[in-house]
Amino acid sequence: MTVLVFLDPAYPAGRIADASKPQLMATDLGATRGDGVFESMLAVDGHARKVGMHLERMASSAAALQLDFPAPQVWEPAIATALAEFARVHGNAPAVVKLMLTRGPEGAGSPTAWVAASPVPESTGRQREEGLDVLLLDRGYDSSVAERAPWLLLGSKTLSYAVNMAALRFAKQHGADDVIFTSSDGKVLEGPTSTVVLAVVEDGVKTLLTPELESGILPGTTQSALFAAAEKEGWQLGYGPLEPTHLMQADGVWLISSIRLLAPVKSIDGSPVPVSRELTDELAALVETVL
Amino acid sequence: MTVLVFLDPAYPAGRIADASKPQLMATDLGATRGDGVFESMLAVDGHARKVGMHLERMASSAAALQLDFPAPQVWEPAIATALAEFARVHGNAPAVVKLMLTRGPEGAGSPTAWVAASPVPESTGRQREEGLDVLLLDRGYDSSVAERAPWLLLGSKTLSYAVNMAALRFAKQHGADDVIFTSSDGKVLEGPTSTVVLAVVEDGVKTLLTPELESGILPGTTQSALFAAAEKEGWQLGYGPLEPTHLMQADGVWLISSIRLLAPVKSIDGSPVPVSRELTDELAALVETVL
Structure with a gap:
């Protein structure tokens, strides 16, 4: 069951609502x-991870939409x-914590904000274990x-995620x-709900790579913390900048995000890419240090 | 005050809800x-205009999103x-009638559908009378x-209209x-909530033009009925295909949509374009025949 807490000036600790x-x-x-605009964070043992980074990114998204952003406090x-x-409801199970902020009801002139856990x-967990078959799709x-x-x-x-959802449905079909x-123009961007990370190991030098933010991708909080x-x-x-050939030639490719964390890519457009259990374990352990 | 009516199998005529x-x-x-997905229609004297065209377009939008679409009946x-x-509430005032269809609550597997008037x-009406100053913005x-x-x-x-709303805010600022x-690639597409129509009068021949659907624009119901x-x-x-020069050289340019109907464009990127009261009146009269 989802837990809902609305931001409400009359309730300084938030107003619990029946989901x-x-x-x-x-x-x-x-x-x-x-x-x-929104954010999704993972909470483990009652502790939400990277709260500061998520609030910072959400403030930046809200600014782009010219939405008033409630303070972190x-x-x-x-x-x-x-x-x-x-x-209280789920014990110590991990939680997806979503932060939501809309422009509010038409004509009201005040935003609606809530937290959903x-x-x-x-x-x-299954995708993290088994790896991902991935399609390259043109973002246009x-x-x-x-x-x-x-x-x-x-x-x-933003909450306008219909294209992201349609791309995932297209992949599944x-x-x-x-x-x-x-x-x-043929550059690697991002996943619909994740950041692309790849590893190259050459002459004992290990390099992590990700596409440049200037290409219009979302700055990944987990990618940033991992780096x-x-x-x-x-x-x-x-x-x-990265192109698909960089993905095919890498020693490992992952999609990384706040909930699924580090999920290895095992094929791209039907062609296998190397999956290194060793690199995945090493990077996953680093991700686990991100609190 | 908005009137809400939800589609609900238990209520064959729809379930009225308190907005x-x-x-x-x-x-x-x-x-x-x-x-x-959604549609907006104009209702005058208790009669919603072009219901069939709107339901048809909405069914097509729903199909693109693989959403089950309730039957017109x-x-x-x-x-x-x-x-x-x-x-009952507003007498014979004209109404904006919105048809809304979402994928429904997460995990429920059934869509949410409602009508809002x-x-x-x-x-x-003011914009229709006074005309519009318009900016050309790259859709990317x-x-x-x-x-x-x-x-x-x-x-x-789709309901993912954040970019359309951001473009309108950018224009206003x-x-x-x-x-x-x-x-x-420099082609004229559409407005964030309207279709572009232009008129060329040459040697007594009057031509109405609009961008081609293959460019990825929404098929305009009012444009189609006007044509x-x-x-x-x-x-x-x-x-x-149309380019900005076609707009600048036309004998009239309008943004046309179901609620605002035919609104003349009076400038583009700060350069005046001809506003013909005669052509506007003639086309507006044709739009009024669209019931």
Whole structure:
């Protein structure tokens, strides 16, 4: 069962709401226009990971949409309330914690904000274990449009995720598990709900690579935390531009995100890519240090 | 006040709901992922215009998202109920009638569908009278991507409208009223909530033009009805491709949509374009025949 906690000035620790009953206005612009922003975080043992990074990214997404963003001091008690309530219902199971912010009901002029905590879907661990068959799908944008067209909201995590969801459905119907988007000029971008990371090991030098943010991708919180941790362990870091051939020639490719964490890619467009259990274990251990 | 009527098997004529209270689940994928489709229709004197065309387009959008679409025989009584209830509250004022369909609450596996009827915003008539200052904004896609990348959902009217709303905000902040999107290869596409129509009068021959659907634009119901009516009156019809120079050289440019109807464009990127009161009146009269 999902736990809901609304941000509400009358309730400094957040207002707990019954998720089995309707709680949103039918005229909320989040529901009628996908006009809002969100974040998903993993909580383990009652502790939400990387809260600061998620709130920072969400503030940046909200700024791109010109949405007033509640201060971290308003979100944090609501997150704590949601996790306490989740623990009361689900014990110490891990939780998906979503932070939601919409432009609010039409004409109201004030945003709607809430925290939702729910159990981690079972498929999450399985994909991490078994690896992913991935399709490359054209995102339609060239890798330079983000900077010249801010109205496209590239790099913002908006509620307008219909294309991301459609791409995942397309992959599943074609026998794959997930997607890596490419730009119209042939660059590797990101997954619909994840960041692309690859490893190259050459002459004993280990390098982690990810596409450059300037291509309009979402800055990955888990990727960023992994890179910081890996650098301390002696890894070299690189930031695009990457093309599909880089993926095929890498010593390992992963999709990384806050809930599923590090999931190895085992094939791209039907062609196998090397899956290194050793590299996966090493990087997964680094991800686990990200608290 | 908005009138809400939910499609509900237990209520063959639709279930009236109180719009002043929450009516949507916080986990509805319409609200959390913009995962759904919609239509907006104008109702005058208790009669919704072009219902068949809107339901047909909505069915096509739903198919692109692989959403089960309720049959017209299910929508129609709900629309009638909404209009009767609207008339009870607002008398014979014109109404905006929205048809909404989302993928439903997460895990429920059944869509959420409702009809919302609300008064027409006052700005609507003013823009039709005064005309529009428009900016050309890059939509980021090239005009051939729609056909090769169905997962981009181009030509579908989804709830993921954050970019459309951001483009309108960008225009307003830059002193304009509305937007005409262009493709990355320089073709005229559509407005964020309207279709582009232009008129050329040469040697006594009057031609109406609009961009071609293959460029990934939404098929305009009002544009389509206007074109059919104009053809009967002796107009020639043309379907793109159009470039910004065609707009600047036309004898009239309009943004056309179901609620605002025919609104003349008076400038594009700050350069005046000719506004013909005569052509506007003639075309507006044709639009009024579209029932």
